[in-house]
Amino acid sequence: MADTPRCTILVGSLRRDSINKAAADCAGEYLAGRFTLYQPDLSGIPPFNQDVEDAGDPPAVADLKAAVSGSELVLIFSPEYNYGIPGLLKNTIDWLSRPFRAGTLMGKVVGITSVTPGSRGGENSREQLLQTCGVLTERLYRVTLGIPNVSELENGTIPESSRSALHHWLEELVLFSQKVTDADDF
Numbered sequence: 001m002a003d004t005p006r007c008t009i010l011v012g013s014l015r016r017d018s019i020n021k022a023a024a025d026c027a028g029e030y031l032a033g034r035f036t037l038y039q040p041d042l043s044g045i046p047p048f049n050q051d052v053e054d055a056g057d058p059p060a061v062a063d064l065k066a067a068v069s070g071s072e073l074v075l076i077f078s079p080e081y082n083y084g085i086p087g088l089l090k091n092t093i094d095w096l097s098r099p100f101r102a103g104t105l106m107g108k109v110v111g112i113t114s115v116t117p118g119s120r121g122g123e124n125s126r127e128q129l130l131q132t133c134g135v136l137t138e139r140l141y142r143v144t145l146g147i148p149n150v151s152e153l154e155n156g157t158i159p160e161s162s163r164s165a166l167h168h169w170l171e172e173l174v175l176f177s178q179k180v181t182d183a184d185d186f
């Protein structure tokens, strides 16, 4: 049987009951079977420091880069913090952006989702992620998904209506991914 393509899922929250982590888990369950999934723990990624980078990527960074390198698809699930990208996630993307102009996200299809208790579904963080990821891959999926009004988990997961929206968005994203990958095969 041919290997399934790989997908790395990055979550911009370390909170145990994170609504973004729950949405990421939901996406992983939905895509299981079609993709080999990897959801790294970002808590071990050190603050970006070019001196450290010059001495060689720390093991957690090297592992992350290897996983992303081998992935066709990268999904980002992130809260919005103070109208922007949480530091944890921005720091991770900064590591992945290296080396300059040949970063690990190059050629990857990247999809962006934000889940929030508020009514705007993290539109600022999604917009900033579009800007940042837009210079790091030519295969950015520009249709982001904002899932608003999720205050708490229901039985450990996001509400049914949010799950449906997520599944629909994932289908469109997978179609986009197949289209750009097929175009590349010519």
Ligand SMILES: Cc1cc2nc3c(=O)[nH]c(=O)nc-3n(C[C@H](O)[C@H](O)[C@H](O)COP(=O)(O)O)c2cc1C
Pocket: 013, 014, 015, 017, 018, 019, 020, 021, 078, 079, 080, 081, 082, 083, 084, 115, 116, 117, 118, 122
């Ligand atoms: C430091 C901080 C800043 C926040 N800023 C925003 C914000 O700008 N916009 C927003 O919609 N929610 C904001 N929130 C609320 C988060 O959306 C909410 O805590 C959410 O549950 C965090 O995501 P998580 O459950 O995945 O950890 C903020 C929360 C924190 C802790």
